Amino acid sequence: MSAIAAPLWRRAVRPAWQGFARLVERAQAARSNHAYAPMIRLAAEFIHTNRIAGDYLEFGCCRARSFAAAWKVARRFALPWHLYVFDSFAGLPDPRGPDAGSTFARGQFAMDLPTFEQAARALGVPRERYTAVPGFYRDSLTEGLRMRLSLRRAALVFIDCDLYESTRDALAWLVPYLQTGTVLCFDDYFCFAGDATRGEQRALAEFRAAHPGIALVDWHLFGWHGKSFIVNRRAPAPGGGA
Secondary structure, eight states: OOTTHHHHHHHHHHHHHHHHHHHHHHHHHHHHSOTHHHHHHHHHHHHHHHTOOOEEEEEOOGGGHHHHHHHHHHHHTTOOOOEEEEEOSSOOOOOOGGGTTSSOOTTTTOOOHHHHHHHHHHTTOOGGGEEEEESOHHHHSOHHHHHHOOOOOEEEEEEOOOSHHHHHHHHHHHGGGOOTTOEEEETTTTTGGGOTTSHHHHHHHHHHHHOTTEEEEEEEEETTTEEEEEEEESSOOTTTOO
């Protein structure tokens, strides 16, 4: 190649090569993204298509990534969700009972409330579009809280509680808000090496046994860790649910 042709060749090829490199980077980033983003997008499409009224509830919001995904799809599908976030904002509680001796530890995944609010602001979420409820669930999920919130129905519930007791408490509090068409996503369903006697799996099994009027239809898996369900409510939900 001549000395003149070489610069011309580089000028012609370099943009194409740089574009290809950007595509590779995006593909790698997509593969590394957590699986909950496409799951939340799919759930929002289901909710939009089936006209499921209600709001978005998230239990466990470490790093605000799933919260960000929920806000993004709410805008994309013009869903009038109010986003409710329930978290200790101090990390996990002590893994007790069936979860004792696990790899989880007290304080793990801690993100304090001011840091979460900064993240929400950076994501462009208007403060009036979400409510953060701090506290460990055994203390925060009370009847008094129901009176203070404007929540009536749940459209999408994202449970990222990791542990049995936290998931159990979240599910018990959710009962009045579940309706036919509510999507329940469990981010840590297959943690504990898939042991059904621990973690979210155990909590959900007990919930199903205690509430025969609430059927759960198996829906999508996401990643190696998560599983989603669609609620079929056989009996009317208190407070206006289906």
